[in-house]
Amino acid sequence: MPSATLVRPPPVDPSQSPIETVLELRTLGDIGPDIFTNARELWHPTGARGVYGGAVIAQCLVAAQETVPSPSPENNHAVFLIHSMHCFFVLAGDASIPILYHVERVRDGKSFLTRTVQARQRGKCIFTTTLSFMRENSGGESTVDHGWDMPEGAREGLDKILQGQVDGDDEDAAPNGAESRRPFISKILGVADNHSPYPHQRKPEAWVKCRGSISASGGQHAHLAALAYMSDSWFIGTVSRVHGISRAGAPLYNEMFPSITRYSSEQVEGSKNTLRVPEGARVGMMVSLDHSIYFHRPREVKADEWMCSQMQTPWSGQGRGLVEQRIWNKKGRLVASCYQEGLVRLQQKGGAGSKSKL
Numbered sequence: 001m002p003s004a005t006l007v008r009p010p011p012v013d014p015s016q017s018p019i020e021t022v023l024e025l026r027t028l029g030d031i032g033p034d035i036f037t038n039a040r041e042l043w044h045p046t047g048a049r050g051v052y053g054g055a056v057i058a059q060c061l062v063a064a065q066e067t068v069p070s071p072s073p074e075n076n077h078a079v080f081l082i083h084s085m086h087c088f089f090v091l092a093g094d095a096s097i098p099i100l101y102h103v104e105r106v107r108d109g110k111s112f113l114t115r116t117v118q119a120r121q122r123g124k125c126i127f128t129t130t131l132s133f134m135r136e137n138s139g140g141e142s143t144v145d146h147g148w149d150m151p152e153g154a155r156e157g158l159d160k161i162l163q164g165q166v167d168g169d170d171e172d173a174a175p176n177g178a179e180s181r182r183p184f185i186s187k188i189l190g191v192a193d194n195h196s197p198y199p200h201q202r203k204p205e206a207w208v209k210c211r212g213s214i215s216a217s218g219g220q221h222a223h224l225a226a227l228a229y230m231s232d233s234w235f236i237g238t239v240s241r242v243h244g245i246s247r248a249g250a251p252l253y254n255e256m257f258p259s260i261t262r263y264s265s266e267q268v269e270g271s272k273n274t275l276r277v278p279e280g281a282r283v284g285m286m287v288s289l290d291h292s293i294y295f296h297r298p299r300e301v302k303a304d305e306w307m308c309s310q311m312q313t314p315w316s317g318q319g320r321g322l323v324e325q326r327i328w329n330k331k332g333r334l335v336a337s338c339y340q341e342g343l344v345r346l347q348q349k350g351g352a353g354s355k356s357k358l
Contacts, residue, residue, distance in 0.1 A: 050092025054232030239321030
């Protein structure tokens with residue numbers, strides 16, 4: 001029988017949050033420099049083609065962070081934190097066998113460090129990413145600042161959801177608690193501008209945070225890896241969600257976002273980009289192709305505190321869709337923006353779509 005890890009999983013460290021435990025890696029120095037592997041079996045969501053993409057994204061970040069120099073007198077106590085990563089999903093990850101993460105130290109500069117990471121299984125690349133780390137406070141004392149503000153009513157919406165719950169971590173009843181077995185929690189607010197006739201104007205909103213508290217030993221790197229993990233949750237599904245299209249074989253997904261207003265062909269008649277979805281359409285296949293995260297204010301990311309997420313999709317067509325996500329910390333500071341393109345194929349006549357191959 002294959003094993004999900006190369007080494008026996010270590011005992012759970014009670015000082016760590018569950019998400020830190022999930023993302024834990026082991027160094028494989030005997031195999032080669034800067035090679036890491038998952039310490040525990042990764043989650044394979046029901047109905048998905050492979051392991052949860054957010055886990056691979058985040059473990060690639062953790063592997064790259066392991067190669068970033070710590071502050072020392074030799075580098076003038078410089079602190080480097082991730083500011084962007086650009087990823088491509090190549091093959092579906094198999095949860096039953098280990099993943100090897102190969103890190104390449106592309107460049108170490110005074111203000112920026114560049115790394116590439118390949119995730120490999122059975123000798124093949126299943127995922128690749130390029131990451132850039134920026135030295136803190138290297139932008140100067142005076143900077144140009146602007147950004148999206150948190151959606152109006154989002155904070156009040158969270159308070160309403162949590163009202164009456166003894167413990168917001170454990171009192172998770174569907175639909176808001178449908179992810180209760182994951183190392184993070186989502187509280188779904190709904191869809192802003194739900195009554196717009198244009199799907200690209202509709203914006204699903206939620207609050208997310210990891211369970212427990214990020215450990216002191218994990219530090220800011222752990223907060224950033226946790227955000228990367230959560231950023232892939234329900235992301236490409238924004239395309240079908242704003243159209244009110246259900247997903248074949250995914251009752252949980254359909255339960256989470258049931259109240260989407262459908263629109264008629266007359267409402268979109270004047271648009272050159274928005275066409276009426278066939279009546280009774282269902283998604284047969286939905287797969288992420290690429291994923292980018294921009295960490296705007298990495299020091300201000302607190303993944304164990306509530307963060308507000310707003311998603312929208314500016315375009316879909318030709319069997320693909322583009323989605324974007326903005327994430328604010330509890331103080332209302334925009335801390336990250338994410339983008340993803342994915343395959344979104346409808347079930348075709350004769351049942352084609354769900355069995356299509358990439």
